[in-house]
Amino acid sequence: MDAMQKHLLKEVAALDALPVGAYNIRSNGEKAARNTTANIDIVTKDDKPGIDIIIKPGTKNESVHIPVIISQSGLKEVVYNDFFIGEDCDVTIVAGCGISNCGGIGDSRHDGIHSFFVKKNSKVRYIEKHYGEGDGRAKRLMNPTTVVELEEGAVMEMDTSQIGGIDDTLRVTKAKLGENATLLIHDKILTDGDQKATADIQVDMEGDGGSCDIISRGVAKNESYQEVILGITGNAACNGHAECDSIIMDNGVILATPALKAMNVEASLIHEAAIGKIAGDQLNKLMTLGLSEKEAEERIIQGFLR
Amino acid sequence: MLELKNISYSVDDKDILQDINLTIDDRFVAITGPNGSGKSTLIKIIMGLITPTTGRIYLDGQDITDLPINERANLGISYAFQQPVHFKGLRVRDLLELASKDKYDFKAACNILSEVGLCARDYIDRELNSTLSGGEMKRIEIAMTAARGSKLSLFDEPEAGIDLWSFQSLIHIFEKLYAKTSGSIVIISHQERILNIADKIIYLKDGRIEKYAGRDEVLTSIDINLAEPGCSLLTEKGPRQDQNCR
Ligand SMILES: Nc1ncnc2c1ncn2[C@@H]1O[C@H](COP(=O)(O)OP(=O)(O)O)[C@@H](O)[C@H]1O
Ligand SMILES: [Mg+2]
Numbered sequence: 001m002d003a004m005q006k007h008l009l010k011e012v013a014a015l016d017a018l019p020v021g022a023y024n025i026r027s028n029g030e031k032a033a034r035n036t037t038a039n040i041d042i043v044t045k046d047d048k049p050g051i052d053i054i055i056k057p058g059t060k061n062e063s064v065h066i067p068v069i070i071s072q073s074g075l076k077e078v079v080y081n082d083f084f085i086g087e088d089c090d091v092t093i094v095a096g097c098g099i100s101n102c103g104g105i106g107d108s109r110h111d112g113i114h115s116f117f118v119k120k121n122s123k124v125r126y127i128e129k130h131y132g133e134g135d136g137r138a139k140r141l142m143n144p145t146t147v148v149e150l151e152e153g154a155v156m157e158m159d160t161s162q163i164g165g166i167d168d169t170l171r172v173t174k175a176k177l178g179e180n181a182t183l184l185i186h187d188k189i190l191t192d193g194d195q196k197a198t199a200d201i202q203v204d205m206e207g208d209g210g211s212c213d214i215i216s217r218g219v220a221k222n223e224s225y226q227e228v229i230l231g232i233t234g235n236a237a238c239n240g241h242a243e244c245d246s247i248i249m250d251n252g253v254i255l256a257t258p259a260l261k262a263m264n265v266e267a268s269l270i271h272e273a274a275i276g277k278i279a280g281d282q283l284n285k286l287m288t289l290g291l292s293e294k295e296a297e298e299r300i301i302q303g304f305l306r
Numbered sequence: 307m308l309e310l311k312n313i314s315y316s317v318d319d320k321d322i323l324q325d326i327n328l329t330i331d332d333r334f335v336a337i338t339g340p341n342g343s344g345k346s347t348l349i350k351i352i353m354g355l356i357t358p359t360t361g362r363i364y365l366d367g368q369d370i371t372d373l374p375i376n377e378r379a380n381l382g383i384s385y386a387f388q389q390p391v392h393f394k395g396l397r398v399r400d401l402l403e404l405a406s407k408d409k410y411d412f413k414a415a416c417n418i419l420s421e422v423g424l425c426a427r428d429y430i431d432r433e434l435n436s437t438l439s440g441g442e443m444k445r446i447e448i449a450m451t452a453a454r455g456s457k458l459s460l461f462d463e464p465e466a467g468i469d470l471w472s473f474q475s476l477i478h479i480f481e482k483l484y485a486k487t488s489g490s491i492v493i494i495s496h497q498e499r500i501l502n503i504a505d506k507i508i509y510l511k512d513g514r515i516e517k518y519a520g521r522d523e524v525l526t527s528i529d530i531n532l533a534e535p536g537c538s539l540l541t542e543k544g545p546r547q548d549q550n551c552r
Contacts, residue, residue, distance in 0.1 A: 217395075245394065284355050285391040287375035288384060289404045289454070296376075299404070303395030 001032065004100055008069040011131045012096030015065065019094075023065040024051055026079070028072045040064055040091075050080030050113075053093075057086030057119065068097040068112065073104020073138050078111045089122040096129040099140040099165075109141040116146070121153040128158070132165030139167040146173045150181035152207065161188040162197065163305060171199045177238070179207030185214045188305045191224035191252070198227040205238035205267070214242040219301050220252030231259040234267025244273040247304060249297075307331045308352065308458055308490065313361035315347060315513075322347050323513045326361070330458075330490050332505040334480065336521075337494045339510035345494045346388055348510065349460045352492075353385040354378045365458070382489070384454040388462035390447040393434045398446055401434065405450040415453070421479055422449045423472050441467035452479050457489030465497045473499050501525065 001009070005027055009015050018025075018033060022040035025033040036042050039059040043052045053064055066081060083093065101108045118124055132140035142162075150156055162169060175183055183203060191197050203212045212232060220226045232240035246254045258271040278300050286296035313326040323344045337345050350356040352363060354375040362371045370378055384405075393401075402415040416426035422445035432438060434446065444467040451459055468476060480491050480503070493500055501507060507524040509517040517524050 279391070281387075281389075281391045282393060284375060285387065285393075286404065288353060288379050289401070289450070290376050290379040290407065291404065292376050293374070299400075300393065300396070303393060303397075303400065306395045 001027065002071075004071045005032075005069050008071060008098035008100055008131070009067055012069070012098040012129045013065055013067040013094055015067070019063070019065040021063040021065070022053075023067075024053075026066070026068045028070055029075055029077050037062060045080060045082075048080050049077065050082070053081065053083045055083070055085045055089055055091055058088050059086065060090045063092040063094065065094045067095065068110060070097070070099045070108050070110055071101070073101040073108060074106025076107070076109040078113070080113045081115070083114070083116045083118075083124075085116065085118045085122050085124055087119040087121060089119075089124070091123075092125045092127070094127045096127075096131070097142055097144070098130075099132045099134075099142070101134040101138045101140060103135060104138040107139040107141060109143075111143040111145075113145045114147070116148045116156065118148070118150050118154040118156060120151045122151075123155045124157070126156060126158045126160075128160045130162040130166055130169070132167070134165070140165060141168045142166050143170045144172070146171075148173070148175035148183065150175070150177045150183060152179040153181065154178070155182045155184075157184045159186045161305070163188065163190045164192060166197070167195050169197045171197070173199075173201040175201075175203045175212070177203065177205045177207060177210040177212060179236075180209035181207060182210070183212040183214075185212075185216075187214070187216045189216075189218045189226060189228075190221070190301070190305060191219070191226055192221040193224060194222070195224045197225075198229075200229040200231075201242075202229075202231045202233075203240065204233045204235065205240060206235050208237040208266075210236060210238040212238075212240050216242075216244045217305055218244075218246040218254060219249070219305060220246070220254050221249045223251050225252070226254045227257070228254070229257045229259065230271065231261070232269050232271075233261040233263065234269050235263045237264060237266030238268070240267070240269040242269075242271045244271075245304075246275040247301065248275060248277055307364075307366055309364040310352070311362045311364070313348075313351060313358045313363070315344075315351060315356065315358045321513055323351070323358070326515060328508065328515060328518055330492060332490060333484055334504045335490060335492045335506050335508065336501050336504035337492065337508045337510060338496060338501060339508075339516070343510040344513040345510055346462055349385065349462055349492070349494060352458075353383055353460060379456075382457040383460065384451045384456040384458070385460040386447045386451040386462060386464060388466070388494070390443040391434075392436055392438075392443070396434055397430070398432050398434065399430045401446070401450055402430075402453050406453040406455075409455075418449045418453050419446075421452070421475065421482075422446070423468075423475060424449075439467075441469075444468060448476070448479065452483050455483065455486050457487050459483060459487070459489065459491045461491070461493045461495075463494050463496070465495060465500060473497075476500075477503055 039056045041054045099108045230242040244256045256273045260269040283296045308330040315323040403410045419426040504521045
């Protein structure tokens with residue numbers, strides 16, 4: 001791997017070296033490195049690009065890293081990654097995509113479709129980071145789709161973020177929750193310049209006792225545009241909460257659309273949404289601690305998207 | 307030393323402060339006066355949150371009237387807000403770290419929280435969001451200003467939200483802050499127990515300084531309605547200091 005690829009790996013997966021545990025590193029459209037463990041297998045798909053990640057029932061405290069890096073201008077790819085997580089597991093999955101196309105002329109594009117099939121009583125922590133950099137001549141595009149199916153008693157905690165550098169993105173998340181399943185989503189987006197980002201999160205609560213909590217935070221700077229759609233359908237006795245909190249700056253535009261659909265009288269669904277600029281008293285407070293207005297702004301956003 | 311010369315402030319033809327002239331050079335200076343008399347406005351003008359309509363402000367002889375808030379902060383002014391500010395995502399430790407700058411260390415931050423009656427273990431990683439009560443926010447606000455240790459510290463009604471038990475602790479914080487900075491501490495207050503530790507008291511009324519003199523002189527010459535009902539209602543019980551928590 002060259003220096004640029006290593007740098008991207010650090011940005012999306014916080015990795016300085018090869019990770020411990022199972023991993024699959026995809027670089028410029030090809031497999032760059034892979035490791036499997038006694039409990040976690042990774043198999044290349046033979047019908048389409050992508051991999052199957054198979055985690056044995058009862059696997060605890062193990063992790064899988066599957067970063068994707070693109071340092072080649074003009075590369076466009078669609079990749080399917082399917083995760084099969086057996087019963088009673090407790091695992092961490094770290095995914096992410098970094099694109100750098102400095103000096104390039106062609107747009108770079110990565111569309112990752114991640115599906116998670118989580119069996120009974122398993123716990124999954126999923127971290128996904130999207131990052132781009134370049135000189136602005138060639139665009140960097142990402143369209144991640146995440147499909148989640150949680151069986152009875154399964155828990156999935158998703159921490160997804162796109163903090164800069166991606167010109168255009170449509171992020172789709174679709175989840176289906178069984179009985180007593182729990183889904184927590186923390187989604188963070190920062191857009192700048194004339195970037196566009198749409199996040200569409202749809203959760204179907206199919207089983208009694210299910211619960212989901214979606215927290216979406218967005219910051220739109222300059223001329224950028226964000227759309228956030230948060231939908232929860234309650235088909236059973238369940239609890240759903242969605243919170244969409246956004247900061248607009250400069251000429252940024254944010255459109256937040258909540259949608260709650262209760263199909264069962266025992267479904268309890270809540271939505272909260274707020275959009276506004278950084279409060280003047282927040283800037284003032286940090287300035288009284290010695291920060292310039294610009295530094296105060298950055299600190300507030302950094303905390304907000306933490 | 308802080309000097310205000312001919313400071314006036316008006317909004318839409320309404321005079322909020324009129325021709326304020328004063329020098330602050332003592333250890334503890336209290337500002338008191340009826341609600342709406344302009345106390346908070348005066349402090350915001352000193353810190354730079356409000357630009358006066360006329361007049362100049364000098365800190366140790368330097369004209370700071372045109373300096374932004376942060377430059378005044380870096381010259382040695384700090385300010386505990388009357389209404390502390392919530393931040394989503396910023397934690398108590400983040401703000402204490404910013405407040406104490408390069409002097410920051412974890413132990414000092416914990417000590418300062420204990421001094422305001424908050425168990426550091428329970429609070430240091432709390433976000434400054436609306437899950438904190440008004441009294442808790444107020445104490446954290448005081449802790450930040452104490453952590454800063456500036457030569458001029460401004461406190462706007464620090465007693466609001468603090469129960470009587472912690473009055474003595476609050477005064478102790480001011481004394482310690484003075485011991486550290488040898489500067490001036492300016493406290494807006496309606497509370498007799500705070501006014502009693504002041505070297506000098508400024509009595510503001512209708513945007514003017516009605517009296518500015520030694521404590522005893524001001525307290526005896528003016529019938530100040532100290533315990534305004536509106537203020538005592540604000541007090542609330544906060545969590546007690548946990549003795550095992552240090
Ligand atoms: N931006 C403003 N516009 C109009 N009136 C204001 C503004 N700020 C303060 N005031 C008024 O100025 C007066 C003084 O306010 P303040 O300094 O907060 O008083 P205090 O702190 O003594 O209670 C009040 O009558 C208040 O309503
Ligand atoms: Mg006031």
